[in-house]
Amino acid sequence: MFLRWMCRKDDKAVDFGIWQKIHTKQLLIPLDVHVERVARRMGLLCREQSDWQAVLELTQNLRQFDKNDPVKYDFALFGLGVLEIDFDPLTK
Numbered sequence: 001m002f003l004r005w006m007c008r009k010d011d012k013a014v015d016f017g018i019w020q021k022i023h024t025k026q027l028l029i030p031l032d033v034h035v036e037r038v039a040r041r042m043g044l045l046c047r048e049q050s051d052w053q054a055v056l057e058l059t060q061n062l063r064q065f066d067k068n069d070p071v072k073y074d075f076a077l078f079g080l081g082v083l084e085i086d087f088d089p090l091t092k
Contacts, residue, residue, distance in 0.1 A: 003027055008072065024069040029059045034081025035074060 008015035008024050029035065031054055039045035044061045047054040062070035 008069065014075075024071065025063075025067065027059075027069075027071040028055050029062060029071050029074050029077075031055045031058060032078065032081075035077040036081075038077045038081045 003019075003022065006015075006019040006022075008027075031050060033050075035058075036045065036050055036054070039058050039061075045054060045058045047057050059070050062073050066072060
């Protein structure tokens with residue numbers, strides 16, 4: 001999470017973007033229980049274990065949406081997980 005804040009730059013003042021030597025495409029998604037739960041429901045994460053390979057799998061799948069900044073989706077996944085919104089993305 002810290003790397004995201006320091007490397008990503010946004011206009012909402014959430015991410016500082018003061019570290020310029022690490023590009024956003026190099027970042028990996030922080031995998032907590034909330035992100036994991038939503039990613040599994042959305043079919044973005046199939047690996048059963050919550051380990052380094054799961055982080056790599058999820059990050060790779062998020063690269064399909066934005067190859068230069070796949071980690072930008074972490075807050076959305078986290079928020080849905082924290083709110084425990086029960087949804088089926090295929091039926092909506």
